[in-house]
Amino acid sequence: MASIGAARTILSGQDSLRDWQESLYKDFHRNPELSHREERTAGIVAEQLTSFGFQVHSNIGGTGVVGILTNGDGPTVLVRADMDALPVAEATGLEYSSTAVEMDDQGTQTAVMHACGHDVHMSSLLGAARLFSEELDAWAGTLVVLFQPAEELGDGARGMVDDGLADLFPRPDVALAQHVLAHPAGTVSTYPGPFLSMADSIHITLYGRGSHGSMPHLSIDPAVLAAMVVVRLQAVVSREVQPGEFAVLTVGKIGVGAKSNIIDDHAVLELNIRTYNKATRDQILRAIERIAKAESVASGSPKEPNIELYNSYPLTDNDADVTARVADAFAEYFPAEAIENYGRQTASEDFSDIPTALGVPYTYWGIGGVDPGTYRAAGAAGRIITDIPANHSPKFAPVLQPTLTSGTAALVVAAAAWLGKH
DSSP states (O other): OHHHHHHHHHGGGGGGGHHHHHHHHHHHHHSOOOTTOOHHHHHHHHHHHHHTTOEEEEEETTTEEEEEEEESSSOEEEEEEEOOOBSOOOOSOOTTOOOOEEEOTTSOEEEOBOOSSHHHHHHHHHHHHHHHHHOGGGBOEEEEEEEESOGGGTOHHHHHHHTTGGGSSOOOSEEEEEEEEEEETTOEEOOOEEEEOEEEEEEEEEEOBOEETTOGGGOBOHHHHHHHHHHHHHHHHHHHSOTTSOEEEEEEEEEEOSSTTEEOSEEEEEEEEEESOHHHHHHHHHHHHHHHHHHHHHHTOSSOOEEEEEEEEOOEEEOHHHHHHHHHHHHHHSOGGGBOOOOOBSOOOSTTHHHHHHTOOEEEEEEEEEOHHHHHHHHHTTOHHHHSOOTTSTTOOOOSTTHHHHHHHHHHHHHHHHHBOO
């Protein structure tokens, strides 16, 4: 592939970026910011892109940043990274650990951590952007690098689209993105078709009648009602979804009461579902509504439950042709032992809202971030899942190298599959 020659040329200066990139990563990691509050992060991204010669647009959809580098005639390739962190107290013990604390949307102080690897994503994409800017003779076309806010809330991509994203650059020929996962660092994995699941969160308020704890006969106990709903929900996937069709229904939060001798007048449940199929998603949502209402009637509730859908994520459905092109480029560039098959991931992302709105094909792949020796040792002992912290864990800590090197290379190789001179 002629594009691999271009990728190798672009990546020839990668070693000289190492200290700068690792320092940048550590700074992002030490200074995480919650969704829609990525002001400092976005400022650093914009400053770096400007120094590389990109045309920079800031404050897109809030704190989103877009950098555009036009280098003659050719395709337009959009490459995306996310910027926000999570309300998690870090427990990695790293010397560059986060000690950041922010006020969340409910007015509660919370620790903040890059527990999902978005610091890796930003550092890798900035590295790729710098390398492309330094090797203009090796490629032609337009490179669009997009740094998105609020992925963790599922509305950051749509916010950028709604804020006129499409007007900033020519319609891309392809959109690309990646995610660091709990697999061996230095490895990459592509997957055609549905790769990341759809996700929906559901907030349910169940209504009862309050009373003194010593007088339960005067109450309609929402704790009992909530318990019955939770138990009934456990049968939705096992007894209502067709065997072989993927689905997850998790009750992540149950809230009721304030004191042991008070029977409250309401209970709150928060649910999360994951599916790869819209029909299955709709079936589960109908079942949740049916069960919440039916159990409320059975308990004699004074009114129907209130059911709210929020934080919905689209299906990440990788284009087969685009994925094959990236997979071929990876196979040409990376050693055979670096090419893995992580399989479908049950996590969710809002990246696909951008290429879907722009009407362009896309692919989204995984890169590893776990020390290979640690991963092999855990696997040999049969303890990979329990011994290796995954994304969103307070102990999630991708190793600096070869994570950043391979993450940057993957972005360059994939983009060069379109932009590289033939």
